[in-house]
Amino acid sequence: MTYPAVTAFYAAVFALLYVGLSSWVVAGRLSADVLHGDGGNQTLEKRIRAQGNFGEYVPLALLVIALLEAAGGSSGVVRSLLIVLLIARVLHPFGMFAPKNSPRQFACRGGGILATFAVIAVAAITLLLRVS
Secondary structure: OOOOHHHHHHHHHHHHHHHHHHHHHHHHHHHHOOOOOOOOOHHHHHHHHHHHHHHHHHHHHHHHHHHHHHOOOOHHHHHHHHHHHHHHHHHHHHHHOOOOOOHHHHHHHHHHHHHHHHHHHHHHHHHHHHHO
C-alpha cells in the first residue's frame, strides 16, 4: 500500500475551501445577528446548507479516492476524480444562490451534486474492482 500523496494534496485544498465556506457562514451569522440556526434568514440558510453539503460529501469522496490511490489505482483516474470533485464543489455554492429553476441553478447546483455523486460512485466501483 502506498501513501496517497495526490489525494493528500487535494485534501489540503478541500480543507481550505471548507474553512472558506465556514468563514462565509460565520460572516453571515454576524451580519444577521444570528447565533444559532439560520434565524429565518434565507441567505444564511443557503450558506449553512452549502457548507453542510460540502461537509457531508467531500470526506467520503476523499476517503474512497485515497483508498483507491493507496491500493495502486491509476494516477490518471485518481487525479481526474479529484479534479472533477474540486470543480463540482466550487460550483455548488454558486448554484445555491442562483434564481430558482434558472440555468445557473441547474448547471452549478445540480451539476455540482451530480458530479459529486458520480465521483463517489466511480471511485467506489473502481476500488471494489481493484480490491476484489
